[in-house]
Amino acid sequence: MPRTHERPGLRWVLARPGYRRLWAARTVSQAGDVMQLTTLALLIFQMTGAGLGVSGLALAEIATVLLLAPVAGPLVDRWPRVAVMVGADVWRLAAAAALAVRHDDVAIVYALAVCLSAGSVFFSPAANSLLPSLVREEELVAANSGIWSAAVLIQVALAPVAGLLATTAGFEWAFAANAASFGLSALLLRGMRSGEAPPPVTTTTMWKQRRQALGLLGRDRLLRALAVAQALAALSAGATSALLVILAADQLSVTGAGYGFMLSAIAVGAFCGPLLLTRLGSRARSPRVLFGAFGLRGLVDLVLATVTALPAAVAALVAYGVGTSVGSVTFSSTLQSHVPERLRGRVFAAFDLIWQSMRLASLLLGGVLADTLGIRAVFYLGGLLLLAAALTGAAAAGRSVRVRRGA
Numbered sequence: 001m002p003r004t005h006e007r008p009g010l011r012w013v014l015a016r017p018g019y020r021r022l023w024a025a026r027t028v029s030q031a032g033d034v035m036q037l038t039t040l041a042l043l044i045f046q047m048t049g050a051g052l053g054v055s056g057l058a059l060a061e062i063a064t065v066l067l068l069a070p071v072a073g074p075l076v077d078r079w080p081r082v083a084v085m086v087g088a089d090v091w092r093l094a095a096a097a098a099l100a101v102r103h104d105d106v107a108i109v110y111a112l113a114v115c116l117s118a119g120s121v122f123f124s125p126a127a128n129s130l131l132p133s134l135v136r137e138e139e140l141v142a143a144n145s146g147i148w149s150a151a152v153l154i155q156v157a158l159a160p161v162a163g164l165l166a167t168t169a170g171f172e173w174a175f176a177a178n179a180a181s182f183g184l185s186a187l188l189l190r191g192m193r194s195g196e197a198p199p200p201v202t203t204t205t206m207w208k209q210r211r212q213a214l215g216l217l218g219r220d221r222l223l224r225a226l227a228v229a230q231a232l233a234a235l236s237a238g239a240t241s242a243l244l245v246i247l248a249a250d251q252l253s254v255t256g257a258g259y260g261f262m263l264s265a266i267a268v269g270a271f272c273g274p275l276l277l278t279r280l281g282s283r284a285r286s287p288r289v290l291f292g293a294f295g296l297r298g299l300v301d302l303v304l305a306t307v308t309a310l311p312a313a314v315a316a317l318v319a320y321g322v323g324t325s326v327g328s329v330t331f332s333s334t335l336q337s338h339v340p341e342r343l344r345g346r347v348f349a350a351f352d353l354i355w356q357s358m359r360l361a362s363l364l365l366g367g368v369l370a371d372t373l374g375i376r377a378v379f380y381l382g383g384l385l386l387l388a389a390a391l392t393g394a395a396a397a398g399r400s401v402r403v404r405r406g407a
Contacts, residue, residue, distance in 0.1 A: 008139040009278050010146045018134040018192055019143055025188040026127060027150040029089065032181030033120070034155050036096065038162035039174040040113055047106050057113055058242075058363070064117040065356040069125075069349045076126045076345025082189055084126040089186035092119035096179035100172045119182075124352065129344035132336045140333040141284040145274030148329050152271045156264075216343060217350060223338070226331065229294055229393035230351055233327075234358035236382035236389075239366020240301055247375045252310050265314045269321020274329055276322070285333050291394040293327030296320075298386030305379035 013019045037057075044053045076084055095115035102108050135143045166174040217223045248259045277284045300320040307313055339347045370378050 008136070008142045010142055010149075013135050013139050013143045013146060016135060019131075021188050021192040022127065022131065022134060023143075023146055023150065025085070025089075025185040025192075026147050027154060028181050028188065029123065029185040030151045030154050031158055032092065032096070032178045032185070034158045035162045035174055035178040035181065036113075036116055038159050039166045039171060039178070040109070042163060042166050043103060043109060043171050044106070047109070053106075055363075056110065059360070060110060060114050061117045062356045062360045064114050065121055065352055066360075068118055068121045069353040069356075072122045072125060073346035073349030076122065076129055076349065077342060081126040081130040081345070082192055085123050085130070086186045086189050088119040088123035088126070089182045089189065092116050092123075093179050093182040093186065095119070096175050096182060100175035100179060103171050103175065121349075121352070125345045125348035128332055128336065128348045129341070132341070132344075137337050140336050141280075141329060142278050144329045144332050144336075145277055148325055149271055149274050152267055152325070156267050214350065216339070216347065220338075222334075223347070225291075225393040225395075226334070227351070227354060229291060229389040230331075230354050231358045232385045232389035232392070233294055233297075234355045235362045236298075236301070236385035238359035238362025239369070239378050240382040242363055243366055243370055243375060243378055246370060247304060247379060248313075250375050251305075251308060252313055254310055258310055261310070261314055262317055265317035266321040266324070269318040269323075270325040271321075272318075273322040273325030277326055277329055285330055285337065287394055289326065290330040290334060291390045293323045293330065293390075294386050294393065295390030296323035297327070298383045298388075298390060301379045301383030301386060305376045305383065 014023065040057055041054050044057060047053070092115075095112050098115075099109065099112045102112075131143055132140065162174055162177075165177065217227055244262065245259055248254050248262055252258065254262075277289075280289065283289065297320055300316045300323065303316045304313055307316070335347060335351070336344070366378050369381065
């Protein structure tokens with residue numbers, strides 16, 4: 001057990017058997033997600049020869065979240081969360097195995113891609129809701145940082161391997177490896193002792209359960225601030241992330257390796273962010289850090305819209321990666337410590353719904369804005385939205401802290 005004067009780090013939380021199993025399962029599951037996204041994009045592009053076909057995968061993912069998140073949240077709070085995660089992994093195993101056998105028809109590929117996304121809609125809020133029962137509250141930042149850092153390393157390492165496997169050995173082997181990752185994740189989770197309280201017996205409908213979660217978001221100042229910040233950030237990042245390749249070509253005059261350097265810079269920053277967080281100790285979940293991460297990303301977008309030299313853009317993107325990882329880890333840790341256990345599944349699902357709905361709006365509006373006003377306008381607007389998220393969120397969170405102190 002860590003002593004109170006020490007900052008909990010990854011080695012502390014990995015010493016806990018429950019967290020160790022969750023960390024391993026999520027890392028393996030993330031490997032499957034990377035294989036899935038890379039291989040599906042290559043397959044759809046090969047079958048359709050059109051970027052619109054690949055964009056359809058993102059739209060299918062968003063539509064799945066919008067459709068199922070209102071159902072997933074209440075079910076995560078009704079059922080044992082480990083069982084939900086195992087069920088989601090088994091579901092995704094079946095979908096990936098089916099893709100390994102049948103991937104010669106575009107309609108079938110899209111249908112099975114939706115099935116894979118459906119499993120993630122249930123897995124993610126269950127995993128985020130389960131984590132606080134495996135570690136102490138002061139260890140949440142370290143625990144989330146460990147999961148995030150592993151995910152970044154997996155993405156950097158496996159994305160090229162997935163592409164190589166698909167183009168050399170064949171798509172069926174890539175999908176088979178994906179299925180195996182979900183099977184291994186389910187096995188790791190199946191033997192885990194979570195220590196969470198049994199789900200409460202409830203006779204209320206899922207609609208009433210959803211209303212309880214929405215009521216909490218409406219009443220709670222901090223959750224309202226997080227919801228506003230989440231919406232503004234998604235409205236910004238949906239377009240800027242998708243259109244970064246256009247900024248690289250039009251403003252920086254780089255493609256291929258140059259664009260690869262830009263993506264690598266984000267990954268470097270995303271890996272370093274959690275390392276910095278763990279050194280802050282109890283200050284890591286303060287509103288200044290949480291909403292400051294939004295502001296940092298906003299400043300980077302403004303820089304990217306202005307500079308024309310690749311080195312300056314790469315340096316800025318390292319900072320963007322730091323802001324993304326710091327924001328994600330502190331955001332999850334704050335929700336996990338702030339939301340009552342019986343409501344966590346619904347609250348995490350609600351935030352997933354906010355993110356994906358605003359991301360969809362951003363993708364649609366960003367393309368129009370880029371075609372009419374140019375790519376710089378997209379990044380200027382994206383930066384201003386993120387700065388607005390930082391300012392409105394920090395102000396609301398500050399009022400929430402003052403209210404609690406005066407209570």
